[in-house]
Amino acid sequence: MTNKFESDSISSLLLKQAIPASIGILVMSLNMIVDTIFVGRWIDVLAIAAITVVMPIAFFISSIGMGIGIGGSSIISRNLGKQNFTKAFNVFGNQISLTISLSLLFILLGSYFHLPILEIFGAKGSIIAPATEYFLVIIWGVPFLAFAMMGNPVIRAVGKPNYAMFTLILPAIANIVLDIVFIKFLGLGMFGAGLATSISYAVSGLFVIWFFLSEKNELKIIPKYFIINFSIVREIIALGGITIIRQGTISILMIILNHSLFYYGGEISISIYGIINRIMMFALFPVLGVTQGFLPIAGYNYGANNSKRVKETIKTSILFGTGIATVIFIVIMLFPSQLVRIFTNDQELLNLTPNALIITFLATPVITTQLIGSAYFQAAGKALPALLLTLLKQGFFLIPLVYFLPKFYGINGVWISFPIADILSTLVTYLYLKKEVNRHLN
Template sequence: MNNHVQRIGEEKVSKLLFKFSIPAIISMLVSAMYNIIDAIFIGHSVGPLGIAAVTVAFPIMMIQMAFGLLVGVGTTTLVSIRLGEQKHDEAQSILGNGFALVLIIALIVSIAGLIFIEPLLQLFGASSDVMPYAKDFTTIILAGSFFMTTGFSLNSLISAEGKPTKAMILSVLGTLINLGLAPLFIFVLGWGIRGAALATVIAQSITAILIVSHFLRPNSYLKILLRNMKLKKELIINIMAIGSAPFLVQLAQCVLSAVMNQSLLAYGGDVAISGLGIIYRIMTLIFLPVLGISQGAQPIIGYNYGALQYQRVKRTLVLAISAATIISTVGFILTRAIPTQLIMLFNDDPQLVSFGTNAMAIFLFCLPILGVQVIGSNYFQAIGKPKHAMVLSLSRQVLILIPLLLILPKYLQLQGVLIAAPISDFLSTVITVIALVYEVRRLNQKENDLVRINTEEGNVLS
């Protein structure tokens, strides 16, 4: 067996989680910093309307990511479990089918998005003032959808192969290219918001090419082989079943964005959309490292679950939740200490700063407990239980939050939009904790059964 893979079942769990999570966190942080710096560039070159344009365009980018997650999470989870079961050939077959599937989906998403671009932007809250900027930005992003979806889908598989540092380097490289091109295109060449979109697409294209080339190298433990790219119904169903939870969560985010942006537009106008767009970017800076912890834990949990090493599974879960909670708490303290300064980084418009400072205090009120909900729901993905993962993930974004957004603003107007988020965060976390308690009890029972079986076999042999 490949030594990089074998260590997942043997090394100290805390050391493994550190090795797998730190590269993912760095990668996520660099990506988050790009989103923030890019919005700062747009805010200072185009103004609040530019920030609003990127905010209403972002759900379309989330649709791209949703399809990347549909294939990427499903493929990575199945590959991790098969490697834990010592089934290398099956893992490669899953990889080949996943790659073929993402190529087909990416092409369809790009074409469909370009055809329906204006109705989509209107759905996500683009006013007549914001529409020209949003359309310029989104057209270029959709034209490059093929590369974004492919790269996003396959990068986590490099970690599953036991090489998280390389996965981080490829992700960071793309982001650094983006950061270098964005100010050149926006300010030096004067391309404005189109320049921001073009910089993003070029960087994503380079990253995708490098990620795919990794699996074509002779020394790669997992390889993309032409014979494995012939779609197999059973594999495709399994990939999409496991990936359906994060996929539906991302789509739910799109529905959520449509409902929220329409409410913001109705009760606060373009300034409210711009302000919440800034808050989302600041939250992303905190939230993505939590996802990095989750991403780092996924192959460890999946491999050890497949290898029946349940103590290591539980240890990874506890450490991941602890680390995620520390990160989210530090972020919470930061948003309470300097909220006005954070908003003013993007634009110093007095109305925008006033709304953003007030909204941040309300919207992020339950941020410290969010790590439990994220790690808990993603845990069920890692062990191949998509239904559990889907319910827990959707509890926060759909089952609780969207109904609150439809009800509360009717009575509380703009304040109703803002308080819906912390209420949803709290209730979904409670549900996740309950599910995890039952799951840990189940693991304890399975562990006891293994001990009993091994003891009985030992007695028979003696």
């Protein structure tokens, strides 16, 4: 099933894994971008701010599924490399049980405590009403999203990257179509935007369920493996907890960021960041695709004790990703105003956003080393260094920078925090990865 991970050329494997992952991330990014465009043009500027506040909450919950998926897929990849299929099945069954249980808990807590949750994440003033309307609808689709995000890396781990791509493409198409119907033609406003998003999450989750019930792979949904095995759960959480903690850190960042944006720039600054964030998600999709493609290749060969191929995978991935990131950087620097104009006709946003966009993307060419470096330790099952390196940018650097720099430089202090955090986290990751390679892969 996965012999190609130890026999095909690394460049070929990386392309086969990264291209579908990139396309999936691209479509998912387009999904959110189109969402932002539609609400910005068909509702109002505050709708962009509302989505900017709500989406980190939804994705924190989905990241629980993603963390369980990535942690489990790392174990699955290594056990497939060792031909230990029983362990792989047990891990997958426990992933399903964890994802469903935690997602249902979120629905209960989120429904009851929605207002304080939204206020914590920066819903202030006139943002509160549209944010509440949107949140109370999408909350019902988040368990499906969590299940899809859990299944996505597992599908890649069993060597089916094209199907993993469809877990992201299908809901994106559904959301875009439903946005047009609910917002443009039926005039349902933020409720319509939330309903479209929630249904699209369900489409993704149901597709993943279909895949694992079908004959498309050897890993199946088998109820007898749903029984929680605490040793497996600890192993999943040790690795998947990295993703969950990272997203939790991003949630803390968003709390501080949204409060800083509102304090130093008002509601308009939250909308500005909403546009920048969507452009960032879209622009970086191929780099993230390379990182996702890197994980199963490195994990399999690490499990098979093939150090030479692991090193080659690291080098090739960094080379590919850096080249792509440099092209992205050039495009952003040349066409900032044109990119912003896609999202809005509001003159104030058009005046203020391009400069902020340029500043936030200044360190883009160097980011691949940080992404691949932290991903390597995750693929190798080394939880602590993977966790620390993953938290470098958002946790150790960006949160304090976003909090302190605006005190001296106002709203520009927020924007300049991003490239500074990118450079510092990349430097630390490079030094740590180089030490690891010299010590354990030679």
